[in-house]
Amino acid sequence: MLFYRLLSTKKLSYLLFPLMLLTVSLTGCEDSDTETETQLSIDQVEKNQGGWPRSIMTSKGLLTLQQAPKRIVSTSVTLSGTLLAINAPLVASGATMPNTSVASEQGFMRQWSAIAKERGLVPLYNTEPNAEAIIQTNPDLIIISPTGGDSAMKLYEQLKDIAPTLVIGYDNKSWMQLATIFGDILGLESQAQTVIQEFEKQVEQTKQTIQLPPQPTTAMVYYRDATGGNIWTSESAQGRLLEELGFTLASVPDSVKGDISMGIRNDIIIASGERFADAITGKTVLLFSAAKDREQDLKDNSYLKSSEAIQTNQVYAVGNDTFRLDYYSASNLLTRLTSLFGTKHDQQ
Structure with missing residues (x-):
């Protein structure tokens, strides 16, 4: 199996309860909540024994989902490919400059543009993040990359009051690591593992061939x-x-x-x-x-x-x-x- 280390970072000073759309200071939390936070590193997911709720530590605090989202919006065209691969309920995505060697007429990556069209994926905007376009899709989860040309972090403060907003980077992760994290937080573990296992077989075959x-x-x-x-x-x-x-x-x-x-x-x-x-x-x-x-x-x-x-x-x-x-x-x-x-x- 391929192994990629999740990176840890300093502990943050507040928790985000997205479905309540309320930010709570750690000083007002019970000791059990504080202990939960200190046990999680960045991008680490914690699941309730019954499956839900699930929490993930992000650079903006602890994000908790009470149930599996049904209308996900990705502001990062890079992250969208992995979400499509695990069959996440992705309804819209940020896009890049259309009609180029790497992007389709909608601004989606050519390697998955046909799948996006088949699933009815809506392009939010081309290159420049647009909060109104995101809001109009009525998302129950918004995903943002903190870095890269497709980052919409400048809209974070606005978007987090619209829907739970997950900040997750791709510059220090493989798509397989991202798929695992997404699978854990979205309740799509089996789909993620299936895709990863298929790819690992292809990696091993390539390694033996070349x-x-x-x-x-x-x-x-x-x-x-x-x-x-x-x-x-x-x-x-x-x-x-x-x-x-x-x-x-x-x-x-x-x-x-x-x-x-x-x-x-x-x-x-x-x-x-x-x-x-x-x-x-x-x-x-x-x-x-x-x-x-x-x-x-x-x-x-x-x-x-x-x-x-x-x-x-x-x-x-x-x-x-x-x-x-x-x-x-x-x-x-x-x-x-x-x-x-x-x-x-x-x-x-």
């Missing part, structure tokens, strides 16, 4: 219109999956680190300008969020001509849909890795 290219590997998103890119770390979903398959992530010099223009992120290292070449230390480069034509773009970058992966032609694009990994895109990634490196294995 022959790894020269290691270590720099896994990154390359921006052709700018001299730079984002390097996936072992804290990213992409990095964790690669390591599970046997890849070794190349180290990035400390001199490259420090750019927090996208906020404090654990999953990526931003490399740009003169520091970009120093960041490409792998013997192999895997280009995420990229089709095959992006390989030549990287090879033609004058800053990178001395990089070993460029000189030995070990540069591989792994698909436009790999910027955000959910069950669907991660499955596609495994298929592409098998296509790229499985044939070599078969010829051994």
Whole structure:
């Protein structure tokens, strides 16, 4: 089984009782409530012996659901893919820029846009969060990511008075870890475990099939219109999956680190300008969020001509849909890795 550690954080100073739409100070709670909070770490779920209610510790306090939600709204297009994979009652989702290489005409990720259409998923807005659009869907649970380009945290104070609002990050979790957490808090444990087990079988099959290219590997998103890119770390979903398959992530010099223009992120290292070449230390480069034509773009970058992966032609694009990994895109990634490196294995 794949194992991913839930991260813990400092204890918070209040509890959120969403279905009552009331915030209660810890100083006014009974000792038993205080003890419950101190036993839970961030993203940890506690279930009543009878199944409900269920509570989860978030960065905004303890969120308690008295019963399974029936109308979930996700403000994060990244989290929506995992919710769809476990068949959660998702009625609407935030969307990204429509009609691009990664998104459909509705702004949904192409890897699950057909499923979204089949289930009648409503796009809330494109890119910019809109509280009125969220309210109109009459949700009984709202899900927000605290970081990333699809975060709607600036609306949290407004939305939490409309419906229970779950804040959960994806920058430090795999989709499998998210599926487990969602399964626990939503009462969809069996659905989550079924999807995870199916995927783990595919991971093991891929691991047995492929022959790894020269290691270590720099896994990154390359921006052709700018001299730079984002390097996936072992804290990213992409990095964790690669390591599970046997890849070794190349180290990035400390001199490259420090750019927090996208906020404090654990999953990526931003490399740009003169520091970009120093960041490409792998013997192999895997280009995420990229089709095959992006390989030549990287090879033609004058800053990178001395990089070993460029000189030995070990540069591989792994698909436009790999910027955000959910069950669907991660499955596609495994298929592409098998296509790229499985044939070599078969010829051994």
